[in-house]
Amino acid sequence: MxxxxxxxxWHLGQTFHGQERHAEHRAFLAWLLDxxxxxxxxxxxxxxxxxxxxxxxxxxQELLYDFIVSAHERLxxxxxxxxxxxxxxxxxxxxxxxxxxRLRTHALGRVSWLDDGRLDAERLLVPxxxxxxxxxxxxxxxxxLRPAEVTGAALASRDDDGGPGDAADANDYVAxxxxxxxxxxxxxxxxxEPGQALVAMSHAHLHGAAVxxxxxxxxxxxxxxxxxxxxxPPTIAYVALGHLHRAQQVGEARIRYSGSxxxxxxxxxxxxxxxxxxxxxxxxxxxxxxIPVPRPVAMHRIGPGPIESVLAELEALENDPALPKxxxxxxxxxxxxxxxxxxxxxxxxxxxxxKAVRLLRLERRLPTVEGDATAARVDLESLGPxxxxxxxxxxxxxxxxxxxxxxxxxxxRQEVLDADDSEASGREARx
Numbered sequence: 001m002x003x004x005x006x007x008x009x010w011h012l013g014q015t016f017h018g019q020e021r022h023a024e025h026r027a028f029l030a031w032l033l034d035x036x037x038x039x040x041x042x043x044x045x046x047x048x049x050x051x052x053x054x055x056x057x058x059x060x061q062e063l064l065y066d067f068i069v070s071a072h073e074r075l076x077x078x079x080x081x082x083x084x085x086x087x088x089x090x091x092x093x094x095x096x097x098x099x100x101x102r103l104r105t106h107a108l109g110r111v112s113w114l115d116d117g118r119l120d121a122e123r124l125l126v127p128x129x130x131x132x133x134x135x136x137x138x139x140x141x142x143x144x145l146r147p148a149e150v151t152g153a154a155l156a157s158r159d160d161d162g163g164p165g166d167a168a169d170a171n172d173y174v175a176x177x178x179x180x181x182x183x184x185x186x187x188x189x190x191x192x193e194p195g196q197a198l199v200a201m202s203h204a205h206l207h208g209a210a211v212x213x214x215x216x217x218x219x220x221x222x223x224x225x226x227x228x229x230x231x232x233p234p235t236i237a238y239v240a241l242g243h244l245h246r247a248q249q250v251g252e253a254r255i256r257y258s259g260s261x262x263x264x265x266x267x268x269x270x271x272x273x274x275x276x277x278x279x280x281x282x283x284x285x286x287x288x289x290x291i292p293v294p295r296p297v298a299m300h301r302i303g304p305g306p307i308e309s310v311l312a313e314l315e316a317l318e319n320d321p322a323l324p325k326x327x328x329x330x331x332x333x334x335x336x337x338x339x340x341x342x343x344x345x346x347x348x349x350x351x352x353x354x355k356a357v358r359l360l361r362l363e364r365r366l367p368t369v370e371g372d373a374t375a376a377r378v379d380l381e382s383l384g385p386x387x388x389x390x391x392x393x394x395x396x397x398x399x400x401x402x403x404x405x406x407x408x409x410x411x412x413r414q415e416v417l418d419a420d421d422s423e424a425s426g427r428e429a430r431x
Contacts, residue, residue, distance in 0.1 A: 004045055005276070006275060008046060009260035011262075028293060033067065041078065042129065043078065046081070046082045046083070049085030050082060086144045106126045125141075139199045140201065150180055197283045199240060200232055201239075205243055229252070245260040247271065256276055261274075269300075301334070319356055
């Protein structure tokens with residue numbers, strides 16, 4: 001028997017409406033370490049988006065490395081496997097890999113290719129051992145695949161029948177992701193010995209999985225980059241997925257997103273945040289059990305409703321002035337207005353006076369009046385860049401944008417987000 005803990009999407013270093021969340025992440029990691037010890041886990045699998053940006057702050061990196069050191073000190077036989085997600089820099093994840101291997105931690109950030117164009121699968125196969133040091137399973141640790149990695153390097157790759165890949169497949173992102181998964185699974189099936197299980201870990205979007213629109217950065221295009229769960233044959237005992245923040249299984253109990261351990265947006269308040277305990281019996285999955293993650297900082301969403309009902313809800317909020325300020329609840333307030341209310345913020349703040357909460361967002365919802373110019377007004381923050389682009393395109397051209405246009409928009413947005421992450425981290429690093 002082998003016991004694994006599957007988690008993902010930590011987003012260390014995330015700022016929440018401008019507020020840092022180190023205290024929450026520190027509390028989660030302390031709980032996770034206690035859980036690993038209590039469950040006598042043999043391995044910890046972290047399926048990507050370890051950090052929130054490609055160049056994380058020193059404080060965020062310290063959280064990760066302190067956890068790894070503490071885990072090794074407390075559980076010397078624990079295997080830890082980390083893969084990069086689309087928020088991570090693959091190079092940064094792999095940079096300390098030689099040192100981390102001394103702590104039984106394997107960090108995989110990128111894929112590489114052999115001279116003959118085949119995937120270098122061996123470096124992505126990580127042995128998972130039991131308390132006696134015997135290899136009981138292999139982890140197929142596949143980091144997030146960026147288009148350049150599978151549409152550029154994959155030009156030299158080969159199809160499953162050993163022949164050269166055709167140009168159309170080589171330039172298709174989804175075909176490239178599919179090819180990499182298939183080559184890695186084939187290598188794992190050839191490598192394992194009888195009685196050893198295969199555990200696939202991937203940071204990807206599967207067909208049919210539920211997306212958190214408000215907080216998840218599109219990988220390439222909204223949904224079209226998704227892959228099929230049929231990629232994972234029955235020989236794979238368990239599939240540990242990252243990228244989508246909602247904990248869920250996809251089709252089968254053995255294919256799961258653990259979800260993020262903390263809500264990353266107010267829209268995720270009701271999500272069942274968890275890690276997954278996985279028990280393997282020989283080559284097969286014996287059980288997969290959700291373990292709820294305690295929320296170190298409460299998160300409240302008030303409204304939407306008229307100002308009177310919102311103020312009443314604020315008055316009824318629980319208040320614990322003894323809480324340290326870093327553990328005060330986060331608060332979003334949504335007010336449906338029937339008329340202009342210039343002193344809205346002042347009234348909300350007055351209702352919160354002396355309450356141990358942190359107001360992060362006040363949303364005004366304006367009435368829609370037919371024929372009035374106010375009907376065209378939108379809340380840009382809640383609408384989001386992609387929907388705003390679609391509406392603008394349709395208003396200009398009289399029809400919604402096609403899939404190719406949306407693909408170009410999402411690729412451009414991803415490039416801008418990555419560039420912003422790098423620039424912000426560069427400013428932070430400068431004295």
